[in-house]
Amino acid sequence: MLRYLGKRFLLILPTIFVPLILVFLLLRLSPGDPAGMMLGDQATAEQIAALRNQLGLDQPIWVQFLFWIRGIVTLDLGNSIFFREPVMQIIPRYAGVTILLAVVALALAVLIGVTLGLISAMNRNKPIDRGVVTAAVLGISLPEFWFALLLIFVFAVTLRWFPVAGYNPPTAGLIAFGATIFLPALALGVRQSALMTRMMRSSMLDVLNEPYITTARAQGLPESTVIGRYAMRTAAMPVITVAGLSAGYLLGGAVTIEIIFALPGLGRMLVEAVGRRDYPLVEGGVLAISLVLAVLNLVIDLIYAILDPRIRYQ
Amino acid sequence: MTEQSILSVTGLSKSFRAVKAVRDVSFSIPRGKTFGLVGESGSGKSTTARLVLRLVEPTTGSISFRGRDLAELAPRALRAERRHMQMIFQDPFGSLNPRMSVRETLVEPQLVHDIGTPSDRLRTAERLLAEVSLPRAALDRFPHEFSGGQRQRIAIARALATNPELIVADEPVSALDVSVQAQVLNLMRDLQDRHGTTMLFISHDLRVVQFMCDEIGVMYLGEIVEQGPRDRIYGAPAHPYTQALLASAPGKGSGQRARLKGEIPSAHAVPSGCAFRTRCPHAFDRCVNEKPAMRDIGGGQKAACHLLDKAEAA
Numbered sequence: 001m002l003r004y005l006g007k008r009f010l011l012i013l014p015t016i017f018v019p020l021i022l023v024f025l026l027l028r029l030s031p032g033d034p035a036g037m038m039l040g041d042q043a044t045a046e047q048i049a050a051l052r053n054q055l056g057l058d059q060p061i062w063v064q065f066l067f068w069i070r071g072i073v074t075l076d077l078g079n080s081i082f083f084r085e086p087v088m089q090i091i092p093r094y095a096g097v098t099i100l101l102a103v104v105a106l107a108l109a110v111l112i113g114v115t116l117g118l119i120s121a122m123n124r125n126k127p128i129d130r131g132v133v134t135a136a137v138l139g140i141s142l143p144e145f146w147f148a149l150l151l152i153f154v155f156a157v158t159l160r161w162f163p164v165a166g167y168n169p170p171t172a173g174l175i176a177f178g179a180t181i182f183l184p185a186l187a188l189g190v191r192q193s194a195l196m197t198r199m200m201r202s203s204m205l206d207v208l209n210e211p212y213i214t215t216a217r218a219q220g221l222p223e224s225t226v227i228g229r230y231a232m233r234t235a236a237m238p239v240i241t242v243a244g245l246s247a248g249y250l251l252g253g254a255v256t257i258e259i260i261f262a263l264p265g266l267g268r269m270l271v272e273a274v275g276r277r278d279y280p281l282v283e284g285g286v287l288a289i290s291l292v293l294a295v296l297n298l299v300i301d302l303i304y305a306i307l308d309p310r311i312r313y314q
Numbered sequence: 315m316t317e318q319s320i321l322s323v324t325g326l327s328k329s330f331r332a333v334k335a336v337r338d339v340s341f342s343i344p345r346g347k348t349f350g351l352v353g354e355s356g357s358g359k360s361t362t363a364r365l366v367l368r369l370v371e372p373t374t375g376s377i378s379f380r381g382r383d384l385a386e387l388a389p390r391a392l393r394a395e396r397r398h399m400q401m402i403f404q405d406p407f408g409s410l411n412p413r414m415s416v417r418e419t420l421v422e423p424q425l426v427h428d429i430g431t432p433s434d435r436l437r438t439a440e441r442l443l444a445e446v447s448l449p450r451a452a453l454d455r456f457p458h459e460f461s462g463g464q465r466q467r468i469a470i471a472r473a474l475a476t477n478p479e480l481i482v483a484d485e486p487v488s489a490l491d492v493s494v495q496a497q498v499l500n501l502m503r504d505l506q507d508r509h510g511t512t513m514l515f516i517s518h519d520l521r522v523v524q525f526m527c528d529e530i531g532v533m534y535l536g537e538i539v540e541q542g543p544r545d546r547i548y549g550a551p552a553h554p555y556t557q558a559l560l561a562s563a564p565g566k567g568s569g570q571r572a573r574l575k576g577e578i579p580s581a582h583a584v585p586s587g588c589a590f591r592t593r594c595p596h597a598f599d600r601c602v603n604e605k606p607a608m609r610d611i612g613g614g615q616k617a618a619c620h621l622l623d624k625a626e627a628a
Contacts, residue, residue: 218400219400234412
């Protein structure tokens with residue numbers, strides 16, 4: 001198990017570095033000059049050149065790359081060109097919101113998906129099953145920004161149960177935090193919950209056909225144990241895979257939702273930073289997201305290994 | 315019926331909508347004996363096995379086991395009764411829960427029926443492993459670490475864990491290599507002798523059935539067409555289907571090629587009169603119109619064929 005863990009840790013490194021190199025290159029190869037943007041229309045060529053020199057942008061690209069690598073290793077990602085403060089201080093401020101949003105969205109998605117999938121599988125081809133399957137197809141097809149607006153209209157504008165937009169950190173109290181995070185999380189998680197519903201339904205139906213489920217019944221196990229202990233544990237595997245993929249999507253795809261609900265998250269910060277050609281901040285943001293994703297994948301692999309002994313010994 | 319039979323099935327039928335999978339099957343098994351069901355795929359053998367254990371609900375018929383009618387038992391009483399009847403499946407890759415170690419697999423049936431103390435259960439598990447000639451070290455391993463034959467031995471050990479009076483074995487060796495088959499069959503016979511277990515043994519392999527069974531029922535399209543003691547069935551088969559089956563067994567002299575033509579008809583559209591008439595080399599008018607009744611032909615042998623009337627009349 002320890003060896004397996006170590007191997008998984010080593011595999012994280014390329015997962016983080018490949019997107020970083022891509023972002024580094026893309027930013028520098030795309031048109032637009034941060035020095036020019038920062039100084040405005042009135043700046044002279046000398047002023048721009050001086051700022052470029054100060055930011056190191058006049059160095060050859062590979063020198064810039066080496067500087068930047070050194071920065072990562074020493075945990076110094078430089079200063080944001082726009083905010084003029086260290087990137088390492090800015091990122092955590094925004095990342096917290098995004099991670100919380102993703103976690104709540106994922107929790108909602110798993111809760112809804114597993115429950116509906118289970119109900120559906122246990123009532124195969126009955127009206128309730130058809131209803132769930134139809135709802136799932138709808139959930140997958142709905143664009144999330146539309147669903148977000150619908151939620152705002154119904155629950156915030158008409159029923160006034162939740163605020164329309166804005167954000168309270170968890171330190172402001174659980175209820176205040178919950179009120180601002182619930183609608184965005186639901187809007188963000190609806191597609192994932194629909195995917196998980198379908199996944200859970202089909203994997204549950206597969207497992208229920210396995211001979212060892214028949215054996216369990218033949219042994220005289222009560223049906224609740226057969227479903228709960230035998231079937232669900234196996235059926236959960238594909239759902240965990242989907243949850244892992246979802247987590248990545250939720251972290252990276254929260255941009256629209258963060259903008260609609262005016263949440264100060266990493267996605268919104270990144271979009272703005274790209275617009276300002278704020279190289280250090282964009283790189284720092286991507287680093288943060290890929291780090292979180294890589295760790296998340298590791299966690300999911302570990303959950304796999306715990307649930308399925310076959311993986312551990314390979 | 316004769317002596318004291320532990321299992322006695324009367325008029326057992328099962329329809330899945332229009333498909334008559336099992337039709338009016340009756341047989342009984344004396345304590346400690348083995349009854350074999352043979353027939354081609356699709357003849358209803360496996361469904362009969364599942365009906366006997368009431369893993370599938372019978373449409374009509376009664377299953378008298380240990381003096382009680384299983385078909386009438388309430389779910390709770392049925393679950394308790396399962397302690398006395400266990401099953402061995404064809405597929406040793408599917409019938410063991412991949413997420414349970416051998417220890418858990420062997421302890422679970424005892425746990426379900428609340429047999430012994432935890433240390434008793436573990437001792438039983440160790441004894442069972444020894445009985446199926448697996449090392450004690452196997453306890454902490456998982457099904458995927460074993461070969462097919464070893465897995466089937468684990469499945470046998472599990473079936474014995476509650477010390478059942480009846481074991482239903484559905485094609486227990488068909489998925490195994492021939493060399494391993496003999497080993498597993500010998501093991502099953504030894505264990506049966508030692509524990510005095512009664513067995514319902516299902517196979518399409520005539521040699522396997524001849525080796526294992528005291529009494530044999532030949533099934534065709536959901537019905538038993540002939541049944542009797544092993545030596546009578548193999549020595550003097552009365553029904554044309556049994557004769558054809560025996561003649562088509564490999565290694566029975568190259569001059570006599572398979573006499574059975576075509577495929578078994580669909581259970582959707584069972585032929586009128588005698589179900590076997592479409593493939594019978596001796597079929598005549600009466601077979602189309604009239605369903606042959608089961609006739610006693612002496613020595614405990616019974617068969618359902620109009621030819622037997624003819625022979626008697628002549």
